[in-house]
Amino acid sequence: MIVLILILVLLAVSGILGFVVKVALGVAIGLILAVAIGGWLVSWRIRRLLKGPRSRWRRVRGSSSNIEVLDRGHRPQDS
Numbered sequence: 001m002i003v004l005i006l007i008l009v010l011l012a013v014s015g016i017l018g019f020v021v022k023v024a025l026g027v028a029i030g031l032i033l034a035v036a037i038g039g040w041l042v043s044w045r046i047r048r049l050l051k052g053p054r055s056r057w058r059r060v061r062g063s064s065s066n067i068e069v070l071d072r073g074h075r076p077q078d079s
Contacts, residue, residue, distance in 0.1 A: 011017040 008017065011020060
């Protein structure tokens with residue numbers, strides 16, 4: 001523990017401590033973002049696996065208009 005404090009004091013005296021802190025902060029922010037994006041991606045893939053694709057409508061482009069068509073595989077059942 002004393003060695004770590006001595007190293008921090010020497011870095012502060014030589015002016016390198018600010019650079020070391022910036023690098024450590026950048027690494028910490030990068031790791032946090034990587035974990036957050038990875039978690040979001042995994043949850044999105046699991047949700048998509050369980051519920052299927054979100055949109056069941058597809059666009060058919062004509063010459064002057066757009067038509068939205070419901071795919072046959074996702075047609076609601078009549079009661």
